[in-house]
Amino acid sequence: MHSMKRAFFWLSGAGTETLEKCPAWEQRKYVAFGATVLVPCAFAFIACAYALSTLTDNARVIYPVAAVWAFIILTIDRALLAGYRPYMSLVRKLSQFSLRLVVAVLMGITIAHPLVLLLFRDTVSSVIEKDRAAEIEVVRGGFQTEKEKVRGQITTLETAIAEQRTKWNESFQAKFILQENEDASSAIPGLTAEQQTELKAAIDEATAPFRERLAVVEKQSDEYNPQYAKLQTELGFWQAEFERELNGQRSGMRGEGPRARSIRADQLEPRREESKRLGGLLEHLTAEKSTLQTQARQAEAGAIKLFETKLAEIAAANKAEADRVAGLKQKVENDQAEQFVTQQNSLRDTIKQQIDTRLAELNRVQGELAAVATEETDRLAALRAEPRRDILTQTLALHALFQAGNEGGQFAFYTYIVLTLLFMLVDTIPLIVKFFTKPGPYDTLVDRDELTFDTEHRAFRQSRTRYMDQLASGNLIAVTRNQRLENALVDGVEHTRAAREFLDSLVEMEKAFAEKMKLEEQNIGVAESDKRAALEAIKKRFYQDLNHRMEVFFSSRQAPEGV
Incomplete structure (x- = not known):
């Protein structure tokens, strides 16, 4: 119990030896002072631990640092109490209290702010989450704009690919530049109607x-062309569905999910294979059609x-002319057929290259769209995963709450002010209690010791000044060249002066005592022997005490060694 009391004495910034000379009620007062120092220390530990918990979850970091911070607050409060002196002028007391109050208020705010954040933790967390949701919407809107831009590029490429596919389809429906509907009567001029x-x-009969x-081939081409066009339309539709599945616009899952794989396996790949098959078949029918037309013309010529x-009876001139015309026509038709096939093949190769180029570009742009979607997912996941528990974020959220006046912000602000002032009052309570407490015996003893030291210091300064003045006007200036001699001389002079003043005070005391005793002896009657004996005992005790003081004084004033 005694050691605990000493611990509270130490917390109050008071000297244990001096307090033990004071009454018990004074000691209890300083035990209470020490207990008030523990209050802001405990608040400092809680506030620092909460502030650190917003940065890390490691208990090995939180509690040691919080303990160090609590010890710092304890040391500062103890220093404020230890440096306060009640026996001063009002101006100095107020200036000292004001300075220490400013320090205490700053420390109080440092401690109170995290505690207020702790009390408003749920409200602050809701504001932070609201800000997080708004930021997520902003980020999502930015990515949506970028995705719309990429989708526009995809639409442009799809339109260009559709146009090239239309040109590819038209290349299978081209006609030769020939006179297919030519009248047979013009083959040989000069024939009669019967001929x-x-x-x-x-x-x-020859061309049947x-x-x-050729009719069968044209019929098949007419059947396959609508099928091929329809297949291209369905392929474009399922390609768009597949891309929307990749972007997560339908199922909400980004990337190639189960539905995307189903579309690719069940819809796209079969239609691509069918499109490839129909295209090859149409190309084959076109080539066969060209061959049949050539053979028909050859059969007609035959x-x-x-x-x-x-018709041997026809004139030789007409026959020769008919042969020449028929040969020329055949040559022209053959040349036109060969040129047409070559041109169509070259055109299809060009169209195929353009389609392949745009498909590669389409795949690249779709990859960009998937990358943007992945980046958006990662960014939103990072925003949702941010803890946002640091002091600055919580403080900004608290101030944002204060600005929402129509949503209870003013009430929250007033509550914050009241709680902050309350915590500041608790944190500055040791200094306030000390300031408004009446000075007691301990303060009197401390003030007496300080006054004694101040007086002795002033006396030493005056004596030193007087000694130096005498030294400068005397013949002992050479003594200052030897530090030991100078110290001995100064000590001897001071001892001599002190002894003289001490003896003068004893003589004055003995004279006053003798006069007092003489007056008392004169007032004692003859029958008052007991009183006279008491006076003799007092006189004997006085002179014994006087002699003891002289012995103690001169025994403690020994000359320094080596002098």
Whole structure:
């Protein structure tokens, strides 16, 4: 119990030896002072621990640092109490209290602010989460703009690819630049109506197999072209659906999920294979059509040639002219067919290269869209994962709450002010209690000791000045060249002066005592022997005490060694 009391004495900034000379009630007062120092220390530990908990969850860091901070607050409060002196002028007392109050208020705010944040933790957390949601919406809007830009590029590329595919389809529907509907009567001029009918029948008989097959090929082409166009339309639709699945616009899952894989496996790949098959088939039919038309024309030429042989009675000039015209026509038709096939093949190769280039560009842009979606997901996940528990973020959120006047912000602000003032009052309570407490015996003893030391210091300064003045006017200036001699001389002079003053005070005391005793002896009657004996005992005790003082004084004033 005694050691605990000494600990509270130490906390109050008081000297244990001096307090033990004071009454018990004075000691209890300083025990209470020490207990008030522990209050802001405990608040400092809680506030620092909470502030550190917003930065780290490591208990090995939080509690040691909080303990150090609490010890710092304890030391500062103890220094403020130890440096306060009640026996001063009012101006100095107020200036000293004001300075220490400023320090105490600053320390109080430092301690009170984290505690207020702790009390408003739920409200501050809701404001922080609201700000986080607003920031997430801003980030999401920025990424949405970027994705819309990429989607615009995708739409442009898809339109260009569709146009090239249309040109590819049209290349299978082209016609030769020939006179396919030419009248048979013009093959050989000068024929009669009967000869023309016979010639037409021969031509029809010779070209019948090719015309039938050509009709079949044209029928198949007419059937396959709408199928191919429809397949291209469906392929474009499912390609768009597949891209929306990748972007998460339908299922909400970004990347190639189950539905995206299903679309690719069940819709895109079969249609791509079917499109490839129909394209090859149309290309084959076009080539076959060209071949049949050439063979039909050759058969027609052969029929005409056979018919011309039968017409021997026709003049040689007409026959020669007919042969020349037929040969020239055949040559032109063959040249046109070859040029057409070459041109169409070259055109299809060009269109295929353009389609492949735009498909590669489309894949790249789709990759950019997927990268933007991934970046958006990562950014939003990072925003949601941010702890936002640091003191600055919570303080800004608290101030934002104060500014929301129509949503209870003023009430929160007034509550914050009241709690802050309350915590500041608790943190500065040791100094306030000390200031408004009446000075007691301990303060009197401390003030007496300080006054004694101040007086002795002033006396030493005066004596030193007087000694130096005498030294400068005397013949002992050379003594100052030897520090030991100077110290001995100064000590001897001071001892001599002190002894003289001491003896003068004893003589004055003895004279006053003798006069007092003489007056008392004169007032004692003859029958008052007991009183006279008491006076004799007092006189004996006085002179014994006087002699003891002289012995103690001169025994403690020994000359220094070596002098």
